[in-house]
Amino acid sequence: MISVQNVTKRFSNITALNAISFEVQRGEFFGLVGPNGAGKTTLMNLLIGQRSPDEGSLTIFGEHVSPDDPSIRLRIGFVPQAIALYDELSAHDNLLIFGRFYGLDRRTLKARIDEAMSAVQLSDRRHDRVKNFSGGMKRRLNVAASLLHHPELLLCDEPTVGVDPQSRNAIFDLLTSLNAGGTTIVYTSHYMEEIERLCTRTAIIDHGMLQAEGTTRELLRLLPFDETLSIKRSKETDGLEPALKQFGEVIVDQDKIELKPRSNTKISDALAVLERAGVMYSNIDWRKPTLEDLFLHLTGRRMRD
Amino acid sequence: MKSMVALIRSYFMVFLADRAAVALTFIVPIFMIFIFGEIFGGSHPESSGIRLAFLNLSNAPVAKKIETTLDSMSTFTLVRTSKNKDGVSVPFDTLSIQDFVRRGNAPAALVLPVDAFTDTSVGLKVCLYYDPRNDFEMQIVQGMLQKTIMQEAPQVFMQSMMRQAEKKLGKAGSASFSNDIQTAVNRHFPGAHFTTDSMLSLATTNGGTSDSVGRGIVKNMVDIRMEQLVGKDISNPMPTRSVGGWAMMFLLFTLSSVANVLIDERRNAVFVRHLAAPFSRGQILLSRYIYSTILGIIQLVVLFLAGTLLFGIDIFSNAGNLLLVIVFAAAAATGFGMLIASIARTAAQASALGLVLILSMSAIGGAWFPTTFMPATIQALSKLTIVYWSMEAFMVVLWRHGGFLDVAPYLGVLAGIAAVVTALSVWRFSKGQVLL
Numbered sequence: 001m002i003s004v005q006n007v008t009k010r011f012s013n014i015t016a017l018n019a020i021s022f023e024v025q026r027g028e029f030f031g032l033v034g035p036n037g038a039g040k041t042t043l044m045n046l047l048i049g050q051r052s053p054d055e056g057s058l059t060i061f062g063e064h065v066s067p068d069d070p071s072i073r074l075r076i077g078f079v080p081q082a083i084a085l086y087d088e089l090s091a092h093d094n095l096l097i098f099g100r101f102y103g104l105d106r107r108t109l110k111a112r113i114d115e116a117m118s119a120v121q122l123s124d125r126r127h128d129r130v131k132n133f134s135g136g137m138k139r140r141l142n143v144a145a146s147l148l149h150h151p152e153l154l155l156c157d158e159p160t161v162g163v164d165p166q167s168r169n170a171i172f173d174l175l176t177s178l179n180a181g182g183t184t185i186v187y188t189s190h191y192m193e194e195i196e197r198l199c200t201r202t203a204i205i206d207h208g209m210l211q212a213e214g215t216t217r218e219l220l221r222l223l224p225f226d227e228t229l230s231i232k233r234s235k236e237t238d239g240l241e242p243a244l245k246q247f248g249e250v251i252v253d254q255d256k257i258e259l260k261p262r263s264n265t266k267i268s269d270a271l272a273v274l275e276r277a278g279v280m281y282s283n284i285d286w287r288k289p290t291l292e293d294l295f296l297h298l299t300g301r302r303m304r305d
Numbered sequence: 306m307k308s309m310v311a312l313i314r315s316y317f318m319v320f321l322a323d324r325a326a327v328a329l330t331f332i333v334p335i336f337m338i339f340i341f342g343e344i345f346g347g348s349h350p351e352s353s354g355i356r357l358a359f360l361n362l363s364n365a366p367v368a369k370k371i372e373t374t375l376d377s378m379s380t381f382t383l384v385r386t387s388k389n390k391d392g393v394s395v396p397f398d399t400l401s402i403q404d405f406v407r408r409g410n411a412p413a414a415l416v417l418p419v420d421a422f423t424d425t426s427v428g429l430k431v432c433l434y435y436d437p438r439n440d441f442e443m444q445i446v447q448g449m450l451q452k453t454i455m456q457e458a459p460q461v462f463m464q465s466m467m468r469q470a471e472k473k474l475g476k477a478g479s480a481s482f483s484n485d486i487q488t489a490v491n492r493h494f495p496g497a498h499f500t501t502d503s504m505l506s507l508a509t510t511n512g513g514t515s516d517s518v519g520r521g522i523v524k525n526m527v528d529i530r531m532e533q534l535v536g537k538d539i540s541n542p543m544p545t546r547s548v549g550g551w552a553m554m555f556l557l558f559t560l561s562s563v564a565n566v567l568i569d570e571r572r573n574a575v576f577v578r579h580l581a582a583p584f585s586r587g588q589i590l591l592s593r594y595i596y597s598t599i600l601g602i603i604q605l606v607v608l609f610l611a612g613t614l615l616f617g618i619d620i621f622s623n624a625g626n627l628l629l630v631i632v633f634a635a636a637a638a639t640g641f642g643m644l645i646a647s648i649a650r651t652a653a654q655a656s657a658l659g660l661v662l663i664l665s666m667s668a669i670g671g672a673w674f675p676t677t678f679m680p681a682t683i684q685a686l687s688k689l690t691i692v693y694w695s696m697e698a699f700m701v702v703l704w705r706h707g708g709f710l711d712v713a714p715y716l717g718v719l720a721g722i723a724a725v726v727t728a729l730s731v732w733r734f735s736k737g738q739v740l741l
Contacts, residue, residue, distance in 0.1 A: 048580070049580075049581075050577070050580045050581070067585070067586060068586075070583040070584050070585050070588070073581060073582060073583040074583045076581070078577075078581035080574050080577045080578060080581070081574075083574065084574035084575045084576075084577055084578040085575065086575060098582070101579075101582040102582070103583075145578070155581075
């Protein structure tokens with residue numbers, strides 16, 4: 001459905017995207033993950049045709065995307081990162097305005113507005129002005145405004161920034177059900193847990209370059225360890241770092257020390273070091289690696305550094 | 306104290322970082338002072354003056370002297386010819402000079418008729434045809450003309466009177482008559498030290514209109530026949546003359562705020578949603594242009610209707626042409642608003658830029674003062690403004706009740722301005738720097 005081939009985009013002397021290539025198949029829930037400034041929004045702008053790439057090609061539904069050819073956008077929905085609503089108008093009027101952009105007739109539009117309002121659980125607030133909404137309600141309406149024309153492809157650019165857990169879950173549920181109904185979704189985020197929860201396939205980008213791409217399982221296989229030993233920091237853990245390093249990669253955080261053991265490590269040896277230091281069993285935890293770990297492994301830094 | 310200094314410094318830093326605020330604080334007032342200073346400062350050596358159509362049919366020396374004086378005055382630019390239908394300049398006659406004023410080519414015409422002043426005349430006769438399209442300007446024209454005529458006429462008049470006396474009474478009788486008058490006047494006005502020679506030079510000392518003895522005499526000697534050629538039927542001339550300029554100024558303010566809305570949209574991301582919708586950039590801009598033009602048309606119609614209700618301005622007798630001018634003026638002003646939106650990066654910048662341009666265009670375009678009061682360079686600049694051409698077009702329609710052919714040239718200029726400023730804004734938008 002989407003084909004991005006060697007796409008490069010520069011702004012003055014800054015290369016926002018550097019020879020990015022990936023494909024998204026129909027019906028996928030595709031994640032684009034990377035820290036702020038990685039190039040996610042630039043990529044989204046190229047996908048909706050706001051800008052043209054400097055190099056490479058970009059096709060959706062087999063057609064080249066261009067700012068000068070808006071017809072393709074009839075089949076695409078876009079949830080912008082910022083809240084793109086008229087504050088002074090009611091929720092209903094906002095949807096009315098944005099629905100009309102797609103040429104829906106009056107009856108269809110009315111039905112779609114009812115449907116979208118219900119989907120984001122704002123039916124009872126439809127006639128309230130948006131400026132009186134909470135941040136989470138605005139976010140939900142921001143998503144609803146992009147669904148009225150039943151797009152085949154939905155592009156979501158960090159749609160849950162600053163959202164309360166309730167609204168976040170509501171948005172996740174809505175997107176999951178849309179995807180289950182056949183809508184292809186491209187979802188950008190710098191929250192790895194969102195990507196892991198929602199996406200069937202993910203591309204990790206950083207500094208405008210594609211670092212890795214695949215399903216979560218495929219991506220995690222790129223890590224040289226299967227599990228992580230997490231030790232809560234206490235006075236007993238002080239000075240343990242050199243001793244633990246013989247078993248694998250050690251990362252010292254503010255509240256914990258993480259050991260990502262090499263595949264040939266005997267865990268019992270590592271546990272023996274901890275036991276000798278007097279670390280309590282209750283302060284030791286095993287956890288599965290995450291995409292955050294992968295990002296750290298690939299780039300040498302955390303997503304939110 | 307140190308912390309207070311730090312606080313004050315922070316205020317200055319924030320102020321200086323806001324270019325819009327700096328412009329509003331310094332540039333706008335300086336520009337306004339310049340404009341007002343140019344208008345009321347008094348001396349404009351390069352001023353081209355008020356156009357005065359002039360026709361001298363008299364052979365009298367006084368007529369020639371008046372013509373020479375008017376020619377030398379910076380207040381007036383004398384026009385002696387007009388173009389005929391073949392585009393050839395031909396000298397005025399008594400009818401064409403009136404037509405020249407009726408068509409709005411000059412605010413007044415001065416005709417010195419064949420019998421302006423003859424040896425048998427008891428006074429000077431002149432005809433002033435005028436179009437009081439601008440009250441302020443007309444008062445200047447009339448005042449300066451009266452001053453000039455009063456200044457030049459009396460001396461010649463007295464010489465003529467003396468010649469007539471010599472003809473009737475003979476040289477000796479005339480001298481005796483003058484002495485008798487001199488004696489009689491000095492007897493009744495002791496201390497006046499009146500002589501016939503002093504009377505002859507009366508006009509040249511105080512312009513003939515001072516507190517001299519001859520003032521009343523001279524006044525009665527000049528017969529200025531004034532005829533208003535345009536606007537006689539207009540019941541409320543002052544509002545009719547000024548409504549166009551004020552309407553245009555407020556239209557520009559409205560469209561400048563529309564520019565701010567466009568910038569705000571960019572900021573609050575609704576614009577991104579527009580770009581993601583099935584519109585091309587051209588369609589978005591065109592939609593914005595059409596919306597703003599319609600808004601401008603509605604605003605102008607409402608303002609003119611308010612003028613009708615409040616001041617009895619007649620907008621209905623020439624409603625079709627008025628609507629045409631409104632549409633073209635709104636289209637040109639919309640282009641101007643779009644240009645501001647395309648240049649400014651923030652709403653504050655748009656406000657400052659809009660304010661500077663609106664006040665400048667209103668001032669030099671003639672919305673506040675007649676452009677003839679301004680130096681020639683500013684008069685030339687005024688013709689680049691929407692305000693000037695819109696006001697002229699409104700005057701043609703409301704003041705002169707002109708038809709389509711009369712107003713068409715003004716519509717053409719407004720369309721040209723609209724095309725240029727809109728093209729400039731589209732070029733700026735298409736650069737992409739502005740849209741995203």
